[in-house]
Amino acid sequence: MTVDQYAWWRQALELAGGYRELTHDQLLQLGPSADSPESGFFRNRPFKDAPLVPVAIWRDASGTIFCLQNDKEAEADKVWNYACRNPITEALYHSVLAGGAWPDEPPSVAKEHNLPPNTGDLHKDLASELAAEKETVERFLKKPIETQEQADQAGVWAKRLAGIAKKADEQFTVEKRPWLDGGNAVDEKWRDVRTESSGLAKKLKKHGEAWLQEQDRLEQERQRKAREEAARIQREAEAAAQRAADAARGAEEEKARREADTSPGIASLFAQESEQEAKRLEAEKEADRLAQQAADAQREALARPVFAGRTGAKVSLHTYWVAKITDYDALVLALKNDPEVRDAVEKVAGRLARNKDATLPAGMERVPDKRAA
Structure with missing residues (x-):
């Protein structure tokens, strides 16, 4: 029997969405093969902050x-730690090797704007x-994000802009240190x-x-429906299990009746017993099928991550x-001894809300507010 050396990669690729x-959690779901190189196509970052590059791993007939x-x-052992988390399609592997871009990679402003080489300044x-990035980003911001690829690009792009800001902050600090008295110019x-x-x-x-937020809403709705479907199938599975038990009991009773009956109609009794046994087997088969279907439905109801970008730019x-x-007067009364007054109540309530361990006074409650970060 031929072993499919690419089976792990195909399963990983399906989970990764291409x-x-x-x-x-997805790596844990794939199993122990995530600890050793598997055949397939991946991408890897050779060292910190290095560009992503395509990777191919395979085994010959000797292993x-x-x-x-x-x-x-x-x-393979040196690239696997990062590459195992980043499966790609074979088509994307060859596309990038030929000079194509990664689907989640923002446009290269260096090529578009013909940026000069580093001047040393x-x-x-x-x-x-920044000037080149700003022009391209502002065009991108004029249209809403409608695809996963666009959302991924925005995440990676934000990382790229944040990198410029970080370098500027670092150099800013270096240059300003000896100029504390003349810091305004810097x-x-x-x-x-x-x-x-x-x-x-x-x-x-x-x-x-x-x-x-829309993807999160859709995921919450998917989970809700999946949980309802899982519950429905579980009820069917339990009912099927009960039918199987009833069929087994009926088969045993029919067998006992035939063994106890010495009348000439033994052939008829034997036929009835066979029919009961067939019903029992069919009921057990249906119960097993529904039990497996219920287990699959439970897995489908598990949460799936919603994000854009990739590691370091997610x-x-x-x-x-x-x-x-919820009750301004009650809240003000509860905070009446606080040195801050009416205009500061919202600020105080916000501080309390951010501290999840804080006991909330009467008149307010803590609610979630999801934002891109």
């Missing part, structure tokens, strides 16, 4: 493992990069690069928030606890 990164990373020989280089120099890159990164995340809905004032 190129998306597998979650920890020897071969690995190509970006079309160059590599050690970090401020000029980052300012040029503030003016770096303000636009820092704030605009950070602001664009936040806008990109906010831009994807409505899409993520955007998902985070739950933020905010205050919802």
